[in-house]
Amino acid sequence: MSAPAAPSPLLLLDGIDEPGLRTLEVYERRGGYESLRRALAMTPEEVLAQLQASELRGRGGAGFGMGTKISFLPKGSMDKYLVCNADESEPGTFKDRELMQKTPHLLLEGIVIAAYAGGISCSFIYIRGEYVQQADVLDVALAEARSAGYLGDDILGSGHSLSLVVHRGAGAYICGEETGLLDSLEGKRGNPRLKPPFPANQGLYKGPTLINNVETLCTVPAIIRMGGEEYAKLGVERSTGTKVVSVSGHVCRPGNYEVELGIPSREIIYGLAGGPPDGRAVKCWFPGGSSSPVLTDADLDIPYDFDSLAKAGTMLGSGAIIVVDDSTPILDVAMKVARFYRHESCGKCTPCREGTNWTVKMLERIDAGEATPMDLEIMASVQEHIIGNCLCVLGDAMAMPIGSMIAKFRDEFEAHIEAARSRTEAA
Amino acid sequence: MTAVRRFEGGSRVPGWDEAVDLEKDPAEVPDPATTPVPEGLREEIESHMADYPDPRSATLPALEAAQRVHGWCSPEALEQVACVMGLTPADLESVASFYDMLETVPVGAHSVYVCTNISCSLRGADELYEQIRAAAAGDPDLNVRSFECLGACDIAPMASVDGVYVGPLTGADIPRMLGEIRGGEPVLVDKQLLRRAVADPRAGAEPPPETATEQGQG
Numbered sequence: 001m002s003a004p005a006a007p008s009p010l011l012l013l014d015g016i017d018e019p020g021l022r023t024l025e026v027y028e029r030r031g032g033y034e035s036l037r038r039a040l041a042m043t044p045e046e047v048l049a050q051l052q053a054s055e056l057r058g059r060g061g062a063g064f065g066m067g068t069k070i071s072f073l074p075k076g077s078m079d080k081y082l083v084c085n086a087d088e089s090e091p092g093t094f095k096d097r098e099l100m101q102k103t104p105h106l107l108l109e110g111i112v113i114a115a116y117a118g119g120i121s122c123s124f125i126y127i128r129g130e131y132v133q134q135a136d137v138l139d140v141a142l143a144e145a146r147s148a149g150y151l152g153d154d155i156l157g158s159g160h161s162l163s164l165v166v167h168r169g170a171g172a173y174i175c176g177e178e179t180g181l182l183d184s185l186e187g188k189r190g191n192p193r194l195k196p197p198f199p200a201n202q203g204l205y206k207g208p209t210l211i212n213n214v215e216t217l218c219t220v221p222a223i224i225r226m227g228g229e230e231y232a233k234l235g236v237e238r239s240t241g242t243k244v245v246s247v248s249g250h251v252c253r254p255g256n257y258e259v260e261l262g263i264p265s266r267e268i269i270y271g272l273a274g275g276p277p278d279g280r281a282v283k284c285w286f287p288g289g290s291s292s293p294v295l296t297d298a299d300l301d302i303p304y305d306f307d308s309l310a311k312a313g314t315m316l317g318s319g320a321i322i323v324v325d326d327s328t329p330i331l332d333v334a335m336k337v338a339r340f341y342r343h344e345s346c347g348k349c350t351p352c353r354e355g356t357n358w359t360v361k362m363l364e365r366i367d368a369g370e371a372t373p374m375d376l377e378i379m380a381s382v383q384e385h386i387i388g389n390c391l392c393v394l395g396d397a398m399a400m401p402i403g404s405m406i407a408k409f410r411d412e413f414e415a416h417i418e419a420a421r422s423r424t425e426a427a
Numbered sequence: 428m429t430a431v432r433r434f435e436g437g438s439r440v441p442g443w444d445e446a447v448d449l450e451k452d453p454a455e456v457p458d459p460a461t462t463p464v465p466e467g468l469r470e471e472i473e474s475h476m477a478d479y480p481d482p483r484s485a486t487l488p489a490l491e492a493a494q495r496v497h498g499w500c501s502p503e504a505l506e507q508v509a510c511v512m513g514l515t516p517a518d519l520e521s522v523a524s525f526y527d528m529l530e531t532v533p534v535g536a537h538s539v540y541v542c543t544n545i546s547c548s549l550r551g552a553d554e555l556y557e558q559i560r561a562a563a564a565g566d567p568d569l570n571v572r573s574f575e576c577l578g579a580c581d582i583a584p585m586a587s588v589d590g591v592y593v594g595p596l597t598g599a600d601i602p603r604m605l606g607e608i609r610g611g612e613p614v615l616v617d618k619q620l621l622r623r624a625v626a627d628p629r630a631g632a633e634p635p636p637e638t639a640t641e642q643g644q645g
Binding site (some may be wrong): 007010013014015016017079088089090091092094096097098101102122128129130131132133165167169170173174184185187188189190205246247248249250253254255256257258272273290310320322324328332333336337340341344346362386416 | 527
């Protein structure tokens with residue numbers, strides 16, 4: 001497949017600011033819940049086939065095939081659960097917030113269809129506690145949908161039933177990790193669990209559990225409307241469809257933009273978000289939230305899709321582009337990132353708990369003029385020892401970007417070490 | 428960058444150096460007969476418990492409700508939640524100490540979370556946070572905290588005032604913001620996130636209803 005031709009359709013953001021869209025009345029007037037009716041007229045297997053044909057990959061960070069995930073759920077009549085991950089805490093990411101706040105029924109419709117495909121009768125939206133206003137919007141929409149018969153027992157006379165609870169978190173990044181989320185939803189500390197067993201086999205309350213991101217589920221109604229194969233024509237091979245990208249940091253027009261996957265990254269950063277202000281240049285950018293290894297201005301022409309970014313040694317992640325311009329020292333960026341992960345490490349696994357702390361201390365040492373260039377080697381090796389050695393990827397999420405910064409900006413780190421040392425010695 | 432809160436001996440954990448009574452039995456589930464629980468709080472917790480297949484899932488909403496009543500997750504608050512939910516206070520303390528929004532020490536009634544994570548800090552959040560802290564210093568009603576990414580980098584630098592997102596903020600907004608919080612008024616109405624349109628120019632509001640029906644949704 002070749003690079004997509006502009007303009008791409010808007011499947012998620014189209015008319016999202018229409019007044020009253022969050023009410024059932026306006027949502028229905030715009031054709032809302034038609035996809036649900038269509039899905040309920042099919043068998044669950046047919047709905048699943050459409051989702052698989054769409055090749056939709058999860059929009060939360062890992063990029064796992066959504067249809068494949070549903071197909072992993074065991075068949076049978078046991079209690080199965082669907083959990084919508086609305087914990088959106090990856091620094092730089094704010095797409096789910098905009099979707100939930102402005103078009104809550106789209107999410108509810110996606111949840112009901114996905115639950116139907118997976119034979120699921122009990123579902124939850126785990127929304128981060130900070131999103132107070134968005135959770136309130138969801139609660140109102142939920143009540144509306146329930147009284148209209150889109151949720152609850154025997155939905156639209158199909159015989160399919162689904163309960164849904166909006167569960168508010170209380171502020172912990174780790175609860176966006178799917179097993180940490182499950183423990184938190186069970187009323188415990190949000191510590192990640194050992195995998196396997198994967199949630200599809202043993203998740204919430206030890207039952208088979210499907211966990212999907214808000215944007216993934218919001219895409220489901222469009223797939224049913226268009227047909228899976230038609231949806232798969234959008235984007236590029238192995239990165240089908242459109243994606244809401246959150247652009248932030250040093251750009252003129254930060255915000256959410258819906259793009260067809262595979263467009264050049266430059267088009268998003270400069271074309272849509274306006275690039276860095278005042279003639280400043282891009283120094284580095286995170287393509288998928290603060291957990292993704294950084295790229296530089298030399299990488300701006302990389303197509304924005306899962307595989308192209310993976311080939312460049314980084315990841316699409318949650319689709320959050322953070323742009324850093326050349327006025328910012330790389331040490332400041334590294335320090336922010338490392339301090340965040342130190343604060344959010346749950347402390348269960350040693351490499352993450354200690355590694356995030358040591359990294360912050362080493363960065364502080366560099367800034368205080370107490371480091372030598374050898375400390376960079378030590379810091380890089382700490383990162384290598386975190387990756388792959390913990391129950392979840394929180395530690396990796398610091399190690400990968402920090403490692404990439406050391407590799408790509410070594411000269412600047414060394415200059416910083418020297419400058420800070422001579423400053424300290426002079427004083 | 429804000430200093431991590433330190434307690435005795437530089438520890439981040441309060442009371443770490445206090446002697447533990449190893450002979451003492453662990454606290455049990457509080458006895459309803461001797462643990463008075465405000466009626467509204469009890470009802471709210473019980474209604475949350477009824478929402479889940481396992482009532483224990485209601486821990487976070489229950490603690491949040493208790494915090495609203497008591498101002499923080501005080502020993503008394505934990506005791507009351509434990510009593511209604513049939514858990515030990517220790518179960519609840521382990522949860523309360525894990526989450527940033529559950530307070531384990533008394534705090535001001537109005538929360539001002541200033542995001543100081545990367546996207547906001549690239550746009551001046553660290554300076555803003557210091558200014559807000561200085562302006563709010565000495566006011567026991569304000570709980571000003573630097574916070575990790577609040578998911579609103581499009582309005583960076585920003586803050587969440589009692590759950591209401593406002594931004595982009597400048598130093599000039601601070602006196603009005605604090606004045607409105609103290610006066611119980613809506614905060615920085617013109618800068619509230621809810622009023623903001625999506626950035627994507629192609630997603631603009633649709634034309635009036637008569638033409639909108641023709642376009643439909645796709």
